[in-house]
Amino acid sequence: MSLTCALALGLCAIGTIIVLIARFHLNALVVLFGVAIALMLSAGHSPVQAVASFQHGAGNALGSIGFLIAFGTMFGKLIAQSGAADTVALSVMKRCGARNLHWAMAAIGMVVGLPIFFDVGFVLLAPLAFIAAQESRRPVLMAILPLVASLSIAHAVMPPHPAIMLAIGIYHASLMKNIVLGLLIMLPTAALCGPVFARFVVRHIGPIATSPMEAEFLTRAAPAIRPPPGRSLLCILLPFLLIGCGQVMASLPGGRGVHMLGQALGETNISLILSLLATVMLLCRPAGMTARQIGQMLHDCLGPTGFVILLVGAGGGFGQAVIDSGVSQALTSAALGAHMSPLLLAFLSAAIVRLATGSATVATGTAANLIAPAISHLHGVSPELLVLATGAGSIAFGPVNDPVFWQLKEYLGLSLAQTFVVWSGTETLISVVVLSFTLLLSGVM
Structure with a gap:
């Protein structure tokens, strides 16, 4: 699948979900199933394959x-x-x-x-x-x-955390260095993206x-x-x-x-x-x-909890449809073809996989495996900082195919727009702040 086609399909699917739920107030469970099936059919798969893909993704999400x-x-x-x-x-x-x-x-x-x-x-x-x-x-x-x-x-x-441990192993990074660097980044990031951002959101999001x-x-x-x-x-x-x-x-x-x-x-x-x-x-x-x-x-x-659990499964089903349709692979290949600094490439690769699959763990592991073979040709790049850049990208966007998006929405009783601010906004802010600190560390290490 070409990059243009992948972008068109992906954006169309996400846009359709937003419009049908936010504008027409359709049931989110039905919308996620319908859009996932339509996405698979648009990519050339049969109806049987489309339903099987959704069921596989939903089963994985519900099982976990x-x-x-x-x-x-x-x-x-x-x-x-x-x-x-x-x-x-x-x-x-x-x-x-x-x-x-x-x-x-x-x-x-x-x-x-x-x-x-x-x-x-x-x-x-x-x-x-x-x-x-x-x-x-x-x-x-x-x-x-x-x-x-x-x-x-x-x-x-x-x-x-398994995803970070996987990245440390793939990049051959030092565990102790990553613990120290992780703590250095975690404390200020948690302050900025938690309490400080919460005060801003509460003033602007409206009553819940x-x-x-x-x-x-x-x-x-x-x-x-x-x-x-x-x-x-x-x-x-x-x-x-x-x-x-x-x-x-x-x-x-x-x-x-x-x-x-x-x-x-x-x-x-x-x-x-x-x-x-x-x-x-x-x-x-x-x-x-x-x-x-x-x-x-x-x-x-x-x-x-019944509807919450089903909605989490539907989010997983939609995420699997994005993967099986070929959208995820096309976007990831495009990231690898970009010419940029290794840290930004690791971040962008993980962010695209996150957007395409909805899973932070999958994003970390996939991006690390994609970037690792090129490490020997990247002189002066700290593997510990590559771990942090990959982790930062892995939580970007907080997309609608992330089951936590729907879980948080139902737990708090948020509208779709409010969920984008609370969850997607928080996740994206965290990823940008972590990346910024990582780039700052790269200048002094």
């Missing part, structure tokens, strides 16, 4: 995040209903002050985001952000936007109604006995602790049993189920909740 959203919502509901989220939110507000909510959530996102995938961190910390915003009487975006910004930055530039997902966590009865802060914090952090311990155990030398236990704990869904059971025993039962009440609560809270 569907149960995570369900289990994470159940876990968050118990944390909220038991009073643990209120206890921790009030403690945070007492120490930081309501006016500093955005800074507190940015710091929480950075700490949690270091060892944890973006999807996991967002699903598990969203209830805390909703309740913290309610308790501090601040707009919900002042809590959510700094949180997602910090989580996204950590995913883009910090080991041990309470979404069904937000209402699910905010609608709660005051527990007869509020759990102590230590136990509340332990339960909230338990999934992260289990996943982190599992990753460490799986990487340490030892017997087969230790490795298998580490792999089990490091698997997100297993850690969530264990955390769910621990929360029942440590928080819900001491608060006087019966087994019937807990079971009914877990059943009822899944209602609002």
